[in-house]
Amino acid sequence: MTAEQPLLxxxxxxxxxxxxxxxxxxxxxxxxxxxxxxxxxSGSGKTTLLNCLSTQLTPSExxxxxxxxxxxxxxxxxxxxxxxxxxxxxxxGFVRQNPREGLRMGVSAGANVGERLMAIGNRHYGNIRETxxxxxxxxxxxxxxIDDTPRTFSGxxxxxxxxxxxxVTGPRLVFMDEPTGGLDVSVxxxxxxxxxxxxxxxxxxxxxxxxxxxxxxxxxxxIMVMKDGKVIETGLTDQVLDDPHQAYTQLLVxxxxxxxx
Amino acid sequence: xxxxxxxxxxxxGKGFTMHLQGGIRLPVVNNVSFEVYPGxxxxxGGPSGAGKSSLLKMVYGNYAADSGSIEVLHRDEAVQMxxxxxxxVLTVRQKTIGYVSQFLSVIPRVSAQDLVAEIARExxxxxxxxxxxxxxxxxxxxIPERLWSLPPxxxxxxxxxxxxxxxxxxxxxxxxxxxxxxxxxxxxNRAVVLSMVAEKKTAGVGMLGIFHDPETRExxxxxxxxxxxxxxxx
Numbered sequence: 001m002t003a004e005q006p007l008l009x010x011x012x013x014x015x016x017x018x019x020x021x022x023x024x025x026x027x028x029x030x031x032x033x034x035x036x037x038x039x040x041x042s043g044s045g046k047t048t049l050l051n052c053l054s055t056q057l058t059p060s061e062x063x064x065x066x067x068x069x070x071x072x073x074x075x076x077x078x079x080x081x082x083x084x085x086x087x088x089x090x091x092x093g094f095v096r097q098n099p100r101e102g103l104r105m106g107v108s109a110g111a112n113v114g115e116r117l118m119a120i121g122n123r124h125y126g127n128i129r130e131t132x133x134x135x136x137x138x139x140x141x142x143x144x145x146i147d148d149t150p151r152t153f154s155g156x157x158x159x160x161x162x163x164x165x166x167x168v169t170g171p172r173l174v175f176m177d178e179p180t181g182g183l184d185v186s187v188x189x190x191x192x193x194x195x196x197x198x199x200x201x202x203x204x205x206x207x208x209x210x211x212x213x214x215x216x217x218x219x220x221x222x223i224m225v226m227k228d229g230k231v232i233e234t235g236l237t238d239q240v241l242d243d244p245h246q247a248y249t250q251l252l253v254x255x256x257x258x259x260x261x
Numbered sequence: 262x263x264x265x266x267x268x269x270x271x272x273x274g275k276g277f278t279m280h281l282q283g284g285i286r287l288p289v290v291n292n293v294s295f296e297v298y299p300g301x302x303x304x305x306g307g308p309s310g311a312g313k314s315s316l317l318k319m320v321y322g323n324y325a326a327d328s329g330s331i332e333v334l335h336r337d338e339a340v341q342m343x344x345x346x347x348x349x350v351l352t353v354r355q356k357t358i359g360y361v362s363q364f365l366s367v368i369p370r371v372s373a374q375d376l377v378a379e380i381a382r383e384x385x386x387x388x389x390x391x392x393x394x395x396x397x398x399x400x401x402x403x404i405p406e407r408l409w410s411l412p413p414x415x416x417x418x419x420x421x422x423x424x425x426x427x428x429x430x431x432x433x434x435x436x437x438x439x440x441x442x443x444x445x446x447x448x449x450n451r452a453v454v455l456s457m458v459a460e461k462k463t464a465g466v467g468m469l470g471i472f473h474d475p476e477t478r479e480x481x482x483x484x485x486x487x488x489x490x491x492x493x494x495x
Contacts, residue, residue, distance in 0.1 A: 193370050235347055236350055239323055247280030250280050
């Protein structure tokens, strides 16, 4: 385990929007199978950081070196756009808060899942459909909904479909942006439980951005707290949440509503 | 049996700085030093607020120590837990340190039997053996069989605590941290837990625990470490 190589090595990552600071001087390593939560309020820089890491935004400074399946390492920001796109479609996934941005709403559920398989070279219709059915069931969507479009799905189902679409290619790294935001609490719990199981089964590495500390606690091994574009506290998730040291982290933790329990 | 301690704590100190209360410093413990050896149960003594739970949490890496050292024997090596890398802490928790708290942190939609079987699987049992071992453990702790297939969210406090104990004792950790595992149990189930502690001792497991009930404490403790000796000056 200690001899294991990081999947992603981020050093000195900063991004400015003109004079406005997006995020500053972010350093971390992410290992295979590790779930990292980035938390903070809106404007803290967490989404900027996620967009940089997923190569949707080119940072002003710094590097993020990714280790490919063949062991080669490349700085994400020195790759061509075509290479970046291929990575996003094959080795990576990106689960968005709004399923409308992560799904194609006009095509069937089966096509939404099958599309990523075709992108990596699968051509056999029967196999693709079979894999799509398998994945719909894994995310608890009944196989008889395969020909329906996501428009006819509930919010929770759309989000589960988006997860199936992203995981069908067996990615090694998945970015998630508030994946449970906007869902009812009971729907959230079911989705979190599903993500937990899939992560453990597939050994996925995940970088998840959330403002919800309960989501971070349930899903992540490690947490980074951001404020004003900087990482102000980082460590083992339960330690940072149960024994926060920075004033801002203490404020965040103390602001959680204590429900039931 | 080895002479090396499973847990070696030296000059450990901890306080909380409450930034939201004007930066008040709440000292917890200071200069804590003791060891736990294989096959013994060391019980932390002292009134509530003396820092017993905080000590357990520091050993588990859940609280960060301010100073001093916590060495845990992990895969035959003394591993420093103070300021350890999060990945190391997680590996040590998986392989070496088990923690039984009073409260079950509920994972929704997973049945009691699966919750316990999951631990047996982590320790190498196959699916079928893990289910059997989990059933035996739940039966031993007097959880009625009709509840095994249900998620414990709706169980009584005592039943949830017993599911938690079943999980904690199902593992084969060399060091077990016990935070009031018998707090809401009746006499019969308390006796079951006591016999489970005794079996762990025989197996060479070291335990560090908190037991408020004097009778239980007497029954399990090989040594009592008085935490008030480590009271931190305000």
